[in-house]
């Protein structure tokens with residue numbers, strides 16, 4: 167390992183492998199750092215459901231073959247939102263795979279190493295190095311506990327939920343970049359992979375099952391991972407009245423109703439945290455780009471973050487290389503990254519956050535009522551459906567179905583109109599940093615209308 171590189175990428179998850187591979191392909195020398203042992207990289211607690219479209223698009227950019235048969239556990243077609251009464255559900259198209267995340271992650275890592283990226287495993291990044299208000303490298307602790315400074319022209323923070331670089335920045339560094347991390351940004355989760363004694367009836371489905379006794383967002387997930395296998399889990403924000411609740415106990419209570427003890431064996435059971443807020447509105451600063459979970463790039467409704475992390479890594483790599491070419495690493499040189507993210511998935515995830523906020527507010531009991539009476543329809547949850555103008559007849563029809571709970575109808579209307587306003591506002595994301603503060607105030611104001 168040298169003491170300086172053109173690019174340092176922190177974290178060898180999907181965002182980090184994509185970012186480092188793009189930079190290497192453009193001819194730069196890249197150091198990829200991860201605290202895990204090389205053979206453990208890619209092993210992460212996950213629902214393991216990935217969207218075909220996003221992942222294929224990113225892999226094409228990286229010239230990497232799509233998931234191979236031995237990496238795919240099952241194919242998925244539908245995302246189902248349902249309540250305790252199985253008749254009440256909404257089904258949305260979700261074409262993709264259940265993958266073996268470890269095998270897939272290891273293949274991506276091999277591609278990165280083969281390309282000439284230098285991987286330093288078992289090395290914990292401690293903090294960014296800042297000089298003249300620019301991120302100029304990182305401080306690491308290696309496996310022999312040596313503290314080492316490594317310098318670079320660009321640092322890409324792909325360190326996952328704890329965002330070691332972003333959160334280690336001093337306050338005076340770029341005020342447009344959010345350096346904080348709060349409890350409300352994450353849901354601690356518990357996830358199991360189980361094998362049933364019998365075939366399940368969820369083939370091709372990923373199910374979000376809303377339950378009254380699970381704290382908001384209020385669901386246990388069941389993802390079909392093979393004929394007998396399910397990937398299941400739950401999670402919630404541990405704040406207020408839920409602060410002391412054990413995620414594991416909530417999970418075991420919920421699963422018992424559907425798959426009682428003795429009807430399955432557990433293959434793997436572990437906890438982790440999942441980011442559940444809207445993406446960082448700005449994810450760049452002088453000499454720094456933040457990608458993947460470190461920038462809240464996962465979908466707040468479904469927690470789907472693998473594909474977005476790959477895409478964000480590709481964009482981060484491209485923008486970092488352009489900056490090195492120009493030898494200019496300022497906020498404005500890297501701003502294009504924000505525009506690429508917003509266009510690719512940022513606006514959709516911003517809308518998705520409104521939807522989760524609305525579902526949290528409505529709660530499972532009332533959601534059951536809305537689904538049963540068909541007040542919420544499938545089209546209310548798709549981008550095209552949200553943006554379509556609703557007729558007066560449609561409103562009247564829903565009002566009749568919603569009787570006598572008109573408060574719920576008003577809340578739903580508010581959520582739909584706010585979602586629309588957010589989608590429109592995202593289209594006006596500023597092309598340069600100058601108008602960003604005003605833009606951000608407006609989007610925060612839109613979110614405050616739902617809280």
Ligand SMILES: Cc1cc2nc3c(=O)[nH]c(=O)nc-3n(C[C@H](O)[C@H](O)[C@H](O)COP(=O)(O)OP(=O)(O)OC[C@H]3O[C@@H](n4cnc5c(N)ncnc54)[C@H](O)[C@@H]3O)c2cc1C
Pocket residue numbers: 176177178179180181182199200201202207208210211212213214215216217289290291292324325326327328330355356357399438439440457458459460464469470471472473475
């Ligand atoms: C319970 C759960 C269920 C999920 N379900 C799904 C799903 O079904 N589908 C989906 O697409 N996504 C899912 N996700 C989200 C998905 O796992 C993440 O969005 C995705 O892994 C983000 O990729 P990343 O590269 O940003 O971060 P990560 O994959 O977390 O990678 C970060 C890397 O950085 C390394 N690192 C961290 N800190 C340091 C440090 N200080 N020094 C050095 N290295 C460091 C870590 O070892 C790790 O290898 C789920 C997440 C959870 C927790």
